[in-house]
Amino acid sequence: MYEGAVQDLIDELGRLPGVGPKSAQRIAFHLLAADPVDVRRLVSALTEVKEKVRFCRICGNVSEQDDCRVCRDPRRDLTVICVVEEPKDVVAIEKTREFRGRYHVLGGAISPIEGVGPDDLRVRELMIRLQDGGVTELILATDPNLEGEATATYLARLVKPMGLRVTRLASGLPVGGDLEYADEVTLGRAFEGRRQVDV
């Protein structure tokens, strides 16, 4: 145990995801030794993120204005919505530069163990967005784990009466990898989802 402020800092850092007691201690002493200007910059970044950042009214992504950058962009295709769990998934998909539609961030996946049901996600907001009929395709890009799959199944069933095209991201082998290194489940999925080679 360290004295007062140092220990408080270590405890606070230790509550962050992915930071254990050892790492927390290391960061704390790094900050102690750092230039006060650098520390002040970190402090203002922390305060700003809580003050300035809010969630996009339309898609729920993080944004500094009422609407996020994607939703403000007039070149975006308004007929396609891609549903993801977290804002970081938006960033991942944006990096591909393949998708030109808009997003909908749920804020998690259905998981009764953690007490998360459809009402705790932004499902109602999604239904409102779909109601005006402008959207023709819904891409379900939730994580390929049990909770993500369950959320995708739930949404697919929910929007079925609306008669729009519902698609799910494919599961399978990573590009540029070796077949031999794939685990059995992934390889099994890839077999199930195999497709005909057109020549």
Next chain:
Amino acid sequence: MYVSGLQLTDFRSWAEIDLELGRGPTALIGANGQGKTNLVEAIGYTATLASHRVAADAPMVRSGADRAVIRTRVERGGRQTLVELELNPGKANRARINRSPVPRAREVVGLLRTVLFAPEDLSLVRGDPSERRRFLDDLLVARAPRMAGVRADYERVLKQRNALLKTAFLAKRSGGGDMRTLDVWDAHLAQSGAELLAARLELVEAMAPHVESAYKEISNGQGETGLAYKCSLGDAMPDSSDREVLGAALLSELARVRPQEVERGVSLVGPHRDELVLTLSSAGTPLPVKGYASHGESWSVALALRLASYTLLRDDAPGTDGEPVLILDDVFAELDVGRRQRLAELVQGAEQVLVTAAVPDDVPEALVGGRYDVHDGTVTRVR
């Protein structure tokens, strides 16, 4: 395949031991508490990454030590594989294959295959249905590693679904309740449940003749054992073991029992409620083994189950490459002379048999190929 060398560091009672082993039968003899079982436990752990005695890794590390190391040299088809495992309680275990580290310890599963008989196996016959389900599922995974994923998926779906039912149960009492997502979990439960169920049915069918013949040989024709898979679907059980048919049956049964499930807050249908029924018949009347059979008979049925899994695993792979190492941990003390003799005859053809016993006379002559005496932290080769 066979184990040609075992080296332990801080594993159980062994601070350091280096043991050379050979093909054929080998007996490890020593008084109680000398560490015979610890040696075979280490070999079993290398094969499955689980101990047959404890669920957690911590008891396997010698008290006072931080970690335990198991080095097992496996000979298979003229090639040598060195499997090294480092047990770090509370942290991730590390593994190396032929001196090169592998990303996950799980990678070593399947390099060595063992079938282990131990006194704990009596619970296969006398214990809860969950013991028999685990026996079936472990064997499924040993035969097809892919099943580990199916099993894990099913357990996860079940947990989620039960959590939902429990909250629904509580919410119902306070009015309301969120049942909209239950359909989704039903679908996932039926899907992975059908896959697990189909695999178990196929396994039981393949195993039944082996269990029956093994029991007949051990008991010298006294009584017959039978096994049947009793599914929680009950009368709704389809004749087919096709995955889609089973999935549809599970789904409709789930819909039927839903009111009770919501009432009780648990999932009532699925492979987690199934049972492997073992029967023993003398003079034509089959009686359940649990509750009716004597100690020796129960033990013989457990042995028959293990022998059948040995036969299945052996027949899966052509030649002796895939032949599992047989480990008989303290099994002879429980059997009469005739049964001992016949068990010895059944297993002596195996590529490698490791036997532990407290009294040398317990081990039938046929199984004393190499003999080691285990005493006071040393292992000496006697012959």
